[in-house]
Amino acid sequence: MSLPLHIGFIMDGNGRWAQNRGVPRKLGHEAGAKALEKIIDRCRTVGIKYATFYAFSTENWSRPKEEIDALMSLLDRYITELHRKISSGEADVYKDVRICFVGDLSVFSDERLNKLRSLEKLTEKPSEQMRLNIAINYGGRNEIVSAVNRFILENPGVPINEKEITSRLYTDGCPDPDLIIRTAGEMRLSNFLLWQSAYSEYYSSSVYWPDFTPKELDIALDAYSQRTRKFGNVAK
Ligand code: IPE
Ligand code: IPE
Ligand code: MG
Numbered sequence: 001m002s003l004p005l006h007i008g009f010i011m012d013g014n015g016r017w018a019q020n021r022g023v024p025r026k027l028g029h030e031a032g033a034k035a036l037e038k039i040i041d042r043c044r045t046v047g048i049k050y051a052t053f054y055a056f057s058t059e060n061w062s063r064p065k066e067e068i069d070a071l072m073s074l075l076d077r078y079i080t081e082l083h084r085k086i087s088s089g090e091a092d093v094y095k096d097v098r099i100c101f102v103g104d105l106s107v108f109s110d111e112r113l114n115k116l117r118s119l120e121k122l123t124e125k126p127s128e129q130m131r132l133n134i135a136i137n138y139g140g141r142n143e144i145v146s147a148v149n150r151f152i153l154e155n156p157g158v159p160i161n162e163k164e165i166t167s168r169l170y171t172d173g174c175p176d177p178d179l180i181i182r183t184a185g186e187m188r189l190s191n192f193l194l195w196q197s198a199y200s201e202y203y204s205s206s207v208y209w210p211d212f213t214p215k216e217l218d219i220a221l222d223a224y225s226q227r228t229r230k231f232g233n234v235a236k
Contacts, residue, residue: 008197035210097131102138148165
């Protein structure tokens, strides 16, 4: 069975999961964070080398302040807890996992930024088996524009090419995603990995993200293994 090297996850449906239960949306996000840990573990154990999870988009700032505050507080708690678990060696889930944050992090306070950077440093290990990207304040268009601007500043007057853009994206060092999984039955990218997903396979799962179990991931992987990837060529 062919396994994707890199999977992108659009974790959608936390709000509807909560609404269906008659509880505040923030409880949907809390449940989503629990589901995330189980999926990271499954990715690692089946041998996925790169996984990128879309946690907060550049467009999500348009949500009500109360929800943004809840999401940022969840992010802070999640990071602190990860740091504690990893440094105490308590969490097997993150063994040999390198964590990177992708997105425009310049909007965050120094305090939050230091926490994010220190978790990245803590997990920067030579024995890395899986790279885990967490996308926060991430937007595909913003990513491309900032890559182009950096190139222009470094190389005034020089024509840009695809390689120069790719190497300046937040995901530098990762191959393009082979598979993009979106939950909650939605079928759109919502500004996720626009450049990198040129030839990705898409998979839409009808379950809300908090209900996306390792078994659901196995079903998606099975569907992926039956796809024929041609990259513009004829089927081999
Ligand atoms: C995904 O769940 C989490 C984030 C975008 C942060 P949603 O909050 O978008 O859930 P729905 O789409 O409203 O159900
Ligand atoms: C995409 O989900 C962003 C994340 C999963 C972080 P949204 O729920 O924000 O996307 P739209 O608004 O339905 O397209
Ligand atoms: Mg949504």
